[in-house]
Amino acid sequence: MKRCFVCGKEDKLTDGKCKECYLKESFQFSIPGRIKVPYCKSCNSYYTNRWKNLDNKLSFIDEVLKNNISSSREIKFVSEFSKDNKDIQAIVDFLDEGNIYKVKITIRPFYDDSLFDMEASSEILLSGEQCQRCSRFYGGYYEAILQIRNDEKKIELERANDIMKIVDKFTDKLILKDRMAFISRIEELKEGIDIYMGSLSAARKIGNCLIKKFNGSMGESHKLMGIDRDSGKKIYRTTVTVRLKNRAQRYAYYKNHLYLLDIAGDNFKLTSLEGGNILSIKAKEFERELKKENMKVIEKDILETVDISVTEVTPERYQMMKLSGDYETFYVLRDEVRLKRELKVGDNLKGAIINNRIVIMEQESII
Ligand SMILES: [Zn+2]
């Protein structure tokens, strides 16, 4: 044991001092008896350096205490005291009384000795305010209008539901990072859907997401709304317009068969152009198959079709002939044809030419 250079007592020393002298001379802390924190009841969030959700009371209290405690040494807030942790540790107990948290802090200056534990208490007062986001939200504020339109005709109800599901899901995700990514109003019009949004960047992101899902194009227009009195800056309102391609405008060529490509919720829906059967493929798997080139997406306008006629039927295969161009004959194994009916000599069909192969399609009526 060494001697404390202040009082001369023999002890295990910290910075050359015994525990009493160390506490007296080297370790001071203070915490206000009452701490006011702006709190928005509408969205359960509080303000420190920015507005944050109050999901976890303990981490909220930890954060507020850390911001308000002043101490000559760093204090580590822990859930339990530990002898393996040589920091100055503190644990927090609290009583939740609605908009007041009564907080008790126990500080352990010496990790291996609880005799010198200190206590302090404080009150955290949630002071009712409306955050900027909520005041804008309830005031009907919007920075952008996301206009969703179909290429030609009106958006069908089923499709509108699919669109709104995606918009809702994506907004929920965005709002975790961008508090202004709220929807302040939705208008379903004859020509499409208008979504009024608190954040332009969120509107753009949702637009991109829709295009990825449904295929289409996006554009923007800006309208001068006035001039901000404080900053003198011009205020614009942006309209982000998403033009979605119509249903049945795309085909998928998958494992040597041709399908109409559509989406249903999170999945891609492939309707066979031969037998009408439907495949449902998860978006991720669809992307994988695309990458592996097992799947090819073909736009309607570039699909090359040809009329064909059955010229011979054997137990294993059909002989067919193109009814235009070079009138070439070719064979198709019966196993590979998924039509619901048996083909007879003289039957006429449609075919699509993909990768130099002729792929059978049922009558045009499907398309
Ligand atoms: Zn001493």
Ligand SMILES: [Zn+2]
């Ligand atoms: Zn709020």
